[in-house]
Amino acid sequence: MINIGALAAVFLVTVFSMMLHEVAHGFVAYKLGDETARLSGRLTLNPLKHIDPWMTIGLPLLLAVLGGPVFGGAKPVPINTRNLKFGEWGFALVAIAGPLTNFLLALIFFLVGHYTGWMLDSGFLGALMRMGVSVNLGFMLFNIIPIPPLDGSRVLYALAPEGARRIMEGMERYGVMIMLVLVWVFGGVFSNYMVTAQEWILGMFQKLVGLG
Secondary structure, eight states, X not given: OOOHHHHHHHHHHHHHHHHHHHHHHHHHHHHTTOOHHHHTTOSSOOGGGTOXXXXXXXXXXXXXXXTSOOOOOOOOOOOOGGGSTTHHHHXXXXXXXXXXXXXXXXXXXXXXHHHHSGGGOSSHHHHHHHHHHHHHHHHHHHHTSSSTTSHHHHHHHHHSXXXXXXXXXXXXXXXXXXXXXXXXXXXXXXXXXXXXXXXXXXXXXXXXXXXX
């Protein structure tokens, strides 16, 4: 039976987290000299500016209903890499800002949930705290996979030789489709990666508050 409260928590956490993820990209880009995101109205906390109907809402809700690891994305913030300081490394810093934001949000949800006792609550607040942790860790772990156009590929791009960069640029247009096919074909490996990595990070969080 579908838990409406849990789905509402997934929806709220997903929109909030992905909004901050994209704002973080745009903010770091702005600090590194590119005003494209600001001029496009994307340095805003208005969620309607960042929502992609499928990646931000449909996919995470579907995964939550199916009981799988929850991940997704938002409408990408426009970045003009030619305006960024430090070249490819500037773009890598912009990319890292998104997953790092999700990691910090997961930690904040965990700490708030732990110290208020809401993490153990069986109602909406408990679902909100638990989803706040799991959804943000899912987003972080999904986005650091080094396949274009995911954020992890931007760091790999800065390190890769010229030939590999050209291949990655060619994959860019079909990156999300490639990622979904890989998840479908290698679902077991992908699920193990997501679950194992989340459990390891949760173990660190628990040690931080003296539970480990």
